[in-house]
Amino acid sequence: KGDILFRRGETPMDPQMIFVCGGQLIYHMTEDNLPQMVEDGMWAGEGVLWTNWVYHGTMRVASAQAHVLSLSATIFQDLAVKSHSKEFNSYQYAEQFIKQFNDLAPRDRTDLKFDFNFQTVYTQRTR
DSSP, rough: OOOOEEEETOOOOOOEEEEEEEEEEEEEETTTSOEEEEEETTTEEEHHHHHOOSSSSSEOSSSOOOOOEEEHHHHHHHHHHHHOOSSSHHHHHHHHHHHHHHHHHHGGGSOOOOOTTTTHHHHHHHH
């Protein structure tokens, strides 16, 4: 309990997206924001997959035990550039993720899931 996974302002040396598989984590952006519980089935740090990332908040373990799965951004990116899927274009997804993230007000930029419009990726693909 209390172990820190990442801190606000930190640039990860080994960037990894985190999936919560059990227990609870707590995410806190600033003193002005209430902490958010991150529980089983939720994730954090998707941005590390698509761009050079600087964390916007601090994530720590909130329960006595937490089980997380981490996805290495480096390994993911190596596989993504080799993928030639017709159903999913990782380049378009990354471009839209970054654009929509940057369009958020700075106070709304988070390491947690945000209201990303996936439809724009699929709409562009079918044109």
